[in-house]
Amino acid sequence: MTKFMDVHRGMVGITAEQLHEAHDADLAIQAEEGVTFEQAWADPEDGVVYCLSEAPNAEAVQRIHQRSGHPADEIHPVPLVV
């Protein structure tokens, strides 16, 4: 399992409720791909969301995000954490 940071753009004006709903939609199906979504951070002004997960690979992260209706624009493995 590897940690991944994925990035969603074009989310200008995202609200706390929308972020929670999106995260909950991921959590509801994440086990089907062996993914654990840990945290997400949103900048509503620039419309960027960062999402941290642990997963077998980037494709598994993307499949969950796609099925939840918010595919990621970038998915980076982040094996180094401090």
Added chain:
Amino acid sequence: MTKFMDVHRGMVGITAEQLHEAHDADLAIQAEEGVTFEQAWADPEDGVVYCLSEAPNAEAVQRIHQRSGHPADEIHPVPLVV
């Protein structure tokens, strides 16, 4: 105080030791700007580092990163967290 996610690019090949050294350099002086660096995640292959902090403003985050020798390429306030 607000949470910020900043992004450093061009860090291809960064090692765990280099990430720790960079983070420690920030921690050593962060109090001078009222910043608290919380975590950082690195993708050595694409050369991207994500850095989470709590700070009075983005300029304070950047001043610490600049003085530590690794200015950020982007700094986003992330008031929404899940």
